[in-house]
Structures are given as structure tokens and as C-alpha cells.
Amino acid sequence: MRITFPHLGSAYIPLEEMINGVGHDPVVPPPNNKSTLELGSRLSPEDVCLPFKIILGNMLQGIEAGAESVLMIGGCGPCRLGYYGEAQKVLLRKAGLDVGFLSLEPLGKLEGGTISFLRRVFGPTNPARLVNAARLAWAKLAVVEWLEVLALSTRPMEATKGTSTQVLNQWLNAVRAAQTMGRLREVCRLAADQFEAISKEKDGETHLRIGLVGEIYTVVEPFANRNIEEHLGNLGVEVVRTISLKRWMEDHVFKRLLGLSYVKELQKWAEGYLSGSVGGHGLESVARSIRLARFGLDGVIHILPLACMPEVIAQGILPKVSVDTGTPIMSLVVDEHSSEVGIATRLEAFVDLVERRHYASV
Amino acid sequence: MSEASPRQVYLGVDVGSVSTNFILYDGREPSDKAVVWKRYLRTRGAPLEALRMGLKAMYEGGNWEVVGVGTTGSGRELAGVVLGADVVKNEITAHAIAALNQNRDVQTVIEIGGQDSKLIVIRNGVVVDFAMNTVCAAGTGSFLEQQAMRLGIPVDQLGSLALGSTTPVRIAGRCTVFAESDMIHKQQLGHSMEDIVAGLCSSMARNYLNNVAKGKELVPVVFFQGGVAANQGMRRALQDFIGCPVEVPEHFDVMGAIGAAILAKERLERTGAITKFVGTSLLSSSYRNNSYLCDRCPNQCEIVEIWRDGVFLAGWGARCGRTI
Numbered sequence: 001m002r003i004t005f006p007h008l009g010s011a012y013i014p015l016e017e018m019i020n021g022v023g024h025d026p027v028v029p030p031p032n033n034k035s036t037l038e039l040g041s042r043l044s045p046e047d048v049c050l051p052f053k054i055i056l057g058n059m060l061q062g063i064e065a066g067a068e069s070v071l072m073i074g075g076c077g078p079c080r081l082g083y084y085g086e087a088q089k090v091l092l093r094k095a096g097l098d099v100g101f102l103s104l105e106p107l108g109k110l111e112g113g114t115i116s117f118l119r120r121v122f123g124p125t126n127p128a129r130l131v132n133a134a135r136l137a138w139a140k141l142a143v144v145e146w147l148e149v150l151a152l153s154t155r156p157m158e159a160t161k162g163t164s165t166q167v168l169n170q171w172l173n174a175v176r177a178a179q180t181m182g183r184l185r186e187v188c189r190l191a192a193d194q195f196e197a198i199s200k201e202k203d204g205e206t207h208l209r210i211g212l213v214g215e216i217y218t219v220v221e222p223f224a225n226r227n228i229e230e231h232l233g234n235l236g237v238e239v240v241r242t243i244s245l246k247r248w249m250e251d252h253v254f255k256r257l258l259g260l261s262y263v264k265e266l267q268k269w270a271e272g273y274l275s276g277s278v279g280g281h282g283l284e285s286v287a288r289s290i291r292l293a294r295f296g297l298d299g300v301i302h303i304l305p306l307a308c309m310p311e312v313i314a315q316g317i318l319p320k321v322s323v324d325t326g327t328p329i330m331s332l333v334v335d336e337h338s339s340e341v342g343i344a345t346r347l348e349a350f351v352d353l354v355e356r357r358h359y360a361s362v
Numbered sequence: 363m364s365e366a367s368p369r370q371v372y373l374g375v376d377v378g379s380v381s382t383n384f385i386l387y388d389g390r391e392p393s394d395k396a397v398v399w400k401r402y403l404r405t406r407g408a409p410l411e412a413l414r415m416g417l418k419a420m421y422e423g424g425n426w427e428v429v430g431v432g433t434t435g436s437g438r439e440l441a442g443v444v445l446g447a448d449v450v451k452n453e454i455t456a457h458a459i460a461a462l463n464q465n466r467d468v469q470t471v472i473e474i475g476g477q478d479s480k481l482i483v484i485r486n487g488v489v490v491d492f493a494m495n496t497v498c499a500a501g502t503g504s505f506l507e508q509q510a511m512r513l514g515i516p517v518d519q520l521g522s523l524a525l526g527s528t529t530p531v532r533i534a535g536r537c538t539v540f541a542e543s544d545m546i547h548k549q550q551l552g553h554s555m556e557d558i559v560a561g562l563c564s565s566m567a568r569n570y571l572n573n574v575a576k577g578k579e580l581v582p583v584v585f586f587q588g589g590v591a592a593n594q595g596m597r598r599a600l601q602d603f604i605g606c607p608v609e610v611p612e613h614f615d616v617m618g619a620i621g622a623a624i625l626a627k628e629r630l631e632r633t634g635a636i637t638k639f640v641g642t643s644l645l646s647s648s649y650r651n652n653s654y655l656c657d658r659c660p661n662q663c664e665i666v667e668i669w670r671d672g673v674f675l676a677g678w679g680a681r682c683g684r685t686i
Contacts, residue, residue: 033662034655227681319578328491340679341436342478346494349454353489 001124002027003102004062005071006055009220010148011245013176014141019071021133023124027067029058032223036061041336043091049305050224050335051081051217056088063092069100076106079280079310081217139184141246143175147191148229149241154198155233156207163201165230167194208354211240211292213285214303215311218334219243225303225334226343232301235351240297242288243281273317280310286317293325299354300327301347306335328354368427371398373639374623375416375445376453376616377437380476380503381405381589382412383616384420386428387623393463399423400616409437410649413444417644430630431639432456432622443668443676444649446638449626456621458482458489461585463624464611470580472600472608473617474570474590476503481575493574501569503590505538509545509562513555520559524595527560535565535572560595567599582606587614647671656680 003019004027005012012028019026030036032054040057059070070092072085085103092099102121103111110117151168158164171191178184210232218224220243229239251262263277269287277283289300302318304311315331322329330350332343371386386399401419405412420426432449433441434456442450453473461468462484471482479502483491495502510517524530531553533544541562548558584606590596591614601608613620630637650669655662659682667677 030660033660034664035662319576322491345436345452345454348452349489349492352452352455353492356488357490 001025001069001100002067003069003071004029004059004065004067006058007032007221007223008217008245009222010144010172011141011220013144013172014137015071016176017133017137017140021130021137022121023126023129027062027065029062029065032058032221036223037336043095047307049080049307051215051221051305052084052088053336054221054224055084056091059088059092060097063097063099067099069102071102072104074103074105074109076109078277079308081280136178136181136184138246139181140175140178141249143184143188144172145244145246146188147171147175150191150195152229152233152239152241154195155230156236156238157199157202157205159201161234163198164195164233167191167198207236207238208298208351208358209238209240210299210301210351210354211242211288211297212301212303213242213281213288213292214301214314214332215281215285215305215308216243216248218303218305220245224305225332226340228301228303228332228343228347231344231347232351235348237351237354240292242284242292273321274313278310278313280308282310282314285311285314286321289314289318289321289327289329290325293321293327293329297327298358299350300329301350302329302331304331304333306333328357366425368425369398370427370429372430372432372623372627373420373428373445374616374619374621374626375413375431375433375435375441375447376456376618376622377409377412377433377435377441378405378453378476378618379436379478380507381615382409382416382435382437383619384416385613385616385619385623386420386424386426387620387627389627394612396463397613397616397620399426400613400619402615405437409440410444410651413441414644414649417445417642421642421645428637428639428641430623430626430637432624432626432629434618434622438622439678440651440668444640444644444670446640447626448635448637448639449622449629451622451625453618453621454480454482454492454494455489456618456625457587458484458492458621459624460617460621461587461611462487463620465583465585465609468583468585470582470584472570472575472580472584472586473588474502474586474596475588478502479570479574479588481570481578481580483578491578493576493578495574501535501538501566501573503588505541506562506566506590506593509542512542513559515555515559518592521563521593521595521597523556524560524563524593525598527554527556527595529557530560530564531557533558533561533565535569541565560599563593563595564599564602567596567603570600571603580604580606584608586610587617589615591615649675653679658682 002025016026016028036057039060040053044053044056074085075082089101151164154164174187212219232239255262266283266287269290274283274286292300318329371388374385376383382403382405384401385397387396388398401416403412403416431445431447433447434451434453438450457473461471469484473480479495481493507517510520531548534540586597586608591610597608647670652667656665661681663680665679668675
């Protein structure tokens with residue numbers, strides 16, 4: 001079965017590996033671009049959030065590229081995203097596209113019954129190949145995120161703007177092509193050397209550190225946040241990520257399967273501001289902003305899609321966190337028409353502010 | 363023209379969505395006399411033409427030697443490339459610098475321009491917080507202008523009309539389209555023009571305080587700048603809501619440009635560099651801008667290119683970092 005799936009940063013690299021391993025053909029949609037959003041918006045309800053529109057656009061482009069089935073995350077919450085798959089299935093069918101829909105729901109809630117769903121997915125699976133692919137895919141996810149974090153740390157140190165991004169893209173491609181764990185380890189060694197060289201280009205210079213929190217899709221997907229990580233890096237800032245897909249998998253899938261909770265730690269950090277989950281990443285945004293501030297970061301940027309309820313709650317709390325901790329926090333709302341200049345203006349002004357504060361306190 | 367040697371000045375340009383502003387700044391004068399020339403032009407969607415007209419007016423307006431250039435506003439990159447700017451700065455920093463230059467004790471800057479509105483919070487001469495309207499341009503200058511046009515009143519008379527009101531009507535402030543319906547409705551009920559215009563000002567001020575300031579502490583000295591500050595009705599409405607005096611600086615409409623010029627002066631004095639200003643060659647050259655959707659990879663970036671006399675000058679928009 002030819003399966004397509006929505007983009008989320010570089011997640012297509014391990015996902016593609018995994019789909020291969022299960023015994024299907026992955027159809028990676030074209031990178032998110034203007035037409036993705038245009039296609040997605042055309043079929044979407046007007047007031048739904050930006051991620052819905054881009055994801056639907058990915059599905060349409062994947063189907064156009066020959067996919068017979070669409071893979072989408074499901075779930076019963078924690079925000080509207082849990083129902084997006086279902087809504088998108090209806091929209092695709094209404095548009096006359098007869099495609100299979102694989103919605104990853106909790107066991108017992110899978111479409112057509114658990115057994116039939118599992119048979120559909122794992123029918124062509126070779127168990128030995130699956131185990132290997134799962135190991136490789138998990139390793140690829142870890143390596144991809146590790147490379148991206150390396151690029152975040154070297155961007156403010158590079159002598160020529162764009163070097164880190166070029167090196168990153170080169171090695172992401174190598175990770176994508178790697179077929180063995182051995183090759184993956186080799187890629188790590190070679191990439192580390194190159195990043196190490198970049199990090200010495202502006203030796204001895206200090207730079208600002210700004211943390212990113214917010215709604216997971218708009219934080220992780222560069223098209224949704226207009227390349228915020230790269231933009232800040234080019235302004236000489238080291239971006240500190242608080243969201244990792246690997247971590248998300250560990251927290252939401254593995255810990256949950258083991259009956260462990262990741263919420264308690266968040267509640268502890270957010271104490272006095274927010275006592276429990278408000279859906280999505282609302283509690284995370286508050287807890288992580290406080291943590292970043294306590295760790296002495298120079299500033300925090302909070303990204304949310306327009307009309308995102310959980311993040312709107314966080315947005316209302318963060319100004320108080322900012323005053324109490326003395327750390328500047330800026331909320332950045334993204335939507336279909338958030339122009340590049342508008343975002344650039346806010347980022348530049350925020351970096352100016354953080355910089356002046358940083359040097360005033362040194 | 364005087365026979366004396368040209369006056370050394372810094373040029374500040376603010377290319378906004380509605381207006382393009384030029385000022386010349388003489389750093390040897392005290393700050394209240396440092397702006398020696400200014401021009402407020404309509405951008406009319408053609409920033410290159412506005413830049414050329416502004417420069418032409420500048421050379422006709424006196425005998426100057428431009429020793430540094432700063433640009434700001436949403437068209438700052440374009441203006442920076444075309445003029446040969448020494449500093450290209452975002453408008454929030456530029457507005458704050460200009461306000462502080464006028465009065466070192468400023469703690470709050472309210473700036474309402476053509477399509478955006480900002481709040482800048484300053485403590486001890488340092489910007490500590492700012493906010494901008496998010497994804498909606500309700501409550502900005504463009505709306506006032508449209509409504510003035512609809513009412514058949516020149517936009518610069520809205521303010522004095524509002525001051526004549528005794529009982530302002532209440533107009534919904536969340537969305538400008540609904541505000542317009544409200545206004546039409548009130549007109550049809552027979553309310554006076556003064557009361558409707560005053561209601562409009564107060565709904566815009568409320569919109570600003572609810573959507574931009576959002577409960578941030580607004581403490582004196584409060585500066586109100588940007589094109590909308592010309593409106594006395596808006597000033598009064600803001601003053602009523604905030605509960606402290608709101609000052610409109612003399613050059614309220616070109617504060618961004620002043621900030622850009624000061625930043626250019628600071629930068630050049632610090633680095634000792636010589637200005638990159640293109641001078642009169644801007645007037646004799648022909649500029650062409652060109653935009654297209656790049657098809658070299660699936661990213662489909664929107665690329666913009668600027669050409670001078672058939673020679674490639676600058677380009678941006680490509681995610682891969684290429685310029686041509």
C-alpha cells in the first residue's frame with residue numbers, strides 16, 4: 001500500500017523508514033510550501049487553526065503523488081488535533097478522493113475494529129525486517145533532532161550566514177539515505193566534526209540564548225513558524241528547544257503504556273500559575289517558560305496558532321511569569337497570513353530588547 | 363541656495379505601509395531642534411517611487427551633506443538596499459530610541475500607524491517589553507482613513523470634530539467591519555456627526571488597550587506617536603482611559619525615521635565607518651523590482667529581486683539562502 005502522511009519538521013525521515021519496515025511504500029509529500037497551504041485552505045473550514053490547513057494540504061499533495069492511503073495521528077484530545085484526522089477524512093471524501101485513512105487511535109477505538117485495522121496495516125509485514133526498521137527509525141529520529149540542535153548552537157558562531165543550515169541539510173539527507181546502524185554512527189561522527197569546526201569560527205564571543213515554547217506543531221514545523229529557529233540564529237541567538245518529538249513519544253506513548261505520568265513534573269514547575277492540564281501544550285508552555293527562566297535564559301518566545309485554546313490560556317499567564325522571573329517572554333501568533341516582515345519585525349525587536357537587558361545586567 | 367559649505371546631517375527613512383517618511387537630523391543641535399527637515403509622503407504601494415520622490419525633495423529642500431543613513435518600517439530592507447543604509451532597524455527599536463531622545467523619562471510609547479499599532483514599555487531608558495497587534499489591523503490608521511472617507515470628512519479633521527462632541531455614542535471596537543455597521547446604524551438613528559466620530563475614537567482607543575496593551579502597566583511619561591497621533595480625539599480618548607496625560611511629541615508622525623537616523627549616527631560614530639549612502643545616483647539610476655516563485659526546489663519560495671540600471675543589486679526570500 002502506498003501511504004502518505006503529514007509533515008512535521010524532519011519527522012518524515014524516521015517515519016518513512018518505519019512505513020518501509022512495516023512493508024508499505026511511503027509517499028513523502030513535497031516539503032511544505034505555498035501551494036500546500038493554498039490547497040489545504042481551499043478545503044478547510046475558514047476558522048480552523050493553521051496546522052489543520054497545512055496537514056490537509058500535505059494529504060492532498062501526497063495523494064496527488066500517488067498515495068492510496070493517508071496516515072494521521074488521532075487520539076481523544078488533548079486538543080482539537082485529536083479530531084483533525086476524522087474531519088480531514090470527511091473533507092477528502094467530500095472532495096471525491098477515495099483514499100484509505102489510517103488514523104492512529106488508541107487500541108479499541110481503531111476504525112473498523114482493532115483486528116481488521118491491524119490486519120490492514122501489518123498484513124505485509126516481515127517481523128524480522130520490522131524490528132530492524134523500528135530500531136533504525138528510532139535512531140534516525142534521535143540523530144535528526146541531535147543534528148538540528150547542533151545547528152542551533154553553531155548558527156550564532158558561524159562566520160558566514162547559512163553555513164550551519166547547509167551542513168545540517170547535507171547530513172539530514174545522509175541520515176535519510178542511511179540503511180544501517182553502522183552508517184548512521186558514521187554520519188554522526190562526520191557531522192559532529194563539521195559542526196565542531198563551525199563552532200570555533202567566532203571563538204570567545206558570547207551570544208544570547210532564547211528558548212522556544214508553545215504549541216507543538218507550530219514550534220516544530222518551520223513552515224508554520226516562518227523558520228523562526230534559523231531567523232533567530234541569523235540574528236546571533238542560540239535557540240534552546242523545549243520540544244522534541246522523541247521526548248514527546250517517550251512521554252505520551254511509552255510512559256503512558258507503562259502507566260507513568262509526565263504531568264506531575266510539569267505541575268510542579270507551573271505551581272502557583274496553572275495547576276493542571278488545559279489541553280494541548282498549555283501546561284507545558286507555562287511550566288517550560290518558568291523552567292527556562294530559572295535556568296537563566298535571556299528570553300522565551302511562545303508560539304501559538306491563532307485561535308488555539310490551550311495556548312491562549314498560556315498566553316494569558318505568561319506575562320505574569322515574565323514579570324515575576326524578570327525574563328522577557330513574547331507570544332507570537334501564527335496564521336495563514338502572518339507575513340514574513342511582520343514576524344521579522346517582532347523577532348528583531350525582541351532580540352534588541354533581550355540584548356539591551358542582558359548587557360544592562362552584566 | 364547658500365554659498366556656505368553643506369550642512370552635515372543624518373538621513374532617517376521610515377517606509378511604512380501607508381506613509382514613507384524622511385527626516386534629516388543634525389546631531390550637533392539640541393534634541394528638540396535636531397530635526398532640520400522632514401517630509402511625510404504617501405507610499406501608495408510603490409516604495410521605490412516614494413524613496414525617489416523623498417530624496418528629490420530633500421535635495422531641493424536645502425544644501426546637505428548626508429553623513430549617515432538609517433532605515434526602518436516594513437519596507438526597511440528594500441529601502442536599505444536602494445539607499446545604501448548604514449543601519450536597517452525594526453520600527454519598535456527606532457520608535458523607542460526617538461522617544462527617549464526627546465525625553466529621557468519616557469516610560470510608555472503608544473504608536474499607532476497605518477496598519478499596525480504598538481506599545482513599548484521603557485524603564486530606566488531601556489525597552490523592557492513591547493506588544494504589537496497580532497493578526498488583525500482593527501484600530502489602526504487605515505481604518506480611520508476609510509471611515510473618514512465614508513463620512514466625507516478629511517481624515518485630519520476627524521480629531522477636531524471629535525473634540526466638539528458632548529455625548530459620544532458607543533461603537534463596537536472588536537472588529538472594524540462591525541464597527542462600521544455600528545456607525546452606519548447610529549447615523550441612521552440620527553446621532554450627530556461629532557458624537558459618532560468621538561465614539562469611533564473611543565472605540566479605537568478601547569480596542570488598542572484591550573488588544574495591544576492587554577493590561578500592561580501604562581505609567582507616565584506616556585508618548586503617543588505615529589500618524590494617528592494627529593487625531594486629537596484619539597489622544598483625548600486614550601487619556602481618559604489611561605487616566606494620565608498623554609503627550610504627543612512635536613514630530614509624532616516621523617518618530618520612526620528620527621530613531622533610524624539616531625541609530626545610524628550612533629553606529630557610525632562607534633565604528634568610525636564612512637556612510638554607504640548612494641546619494642544623487644538614486645535619482646539618475648533606474649530601479650526595477652521583480653518577484654517570482656522559485657521552481658529550483660519544491661520549497662517554492664517567493665523571491666524578490668532589485669535591479670539597478672540592469673545590474674542585480676539584491677534579492678531575498680529564498681530559504682536556501684541564494685540571492686540570485
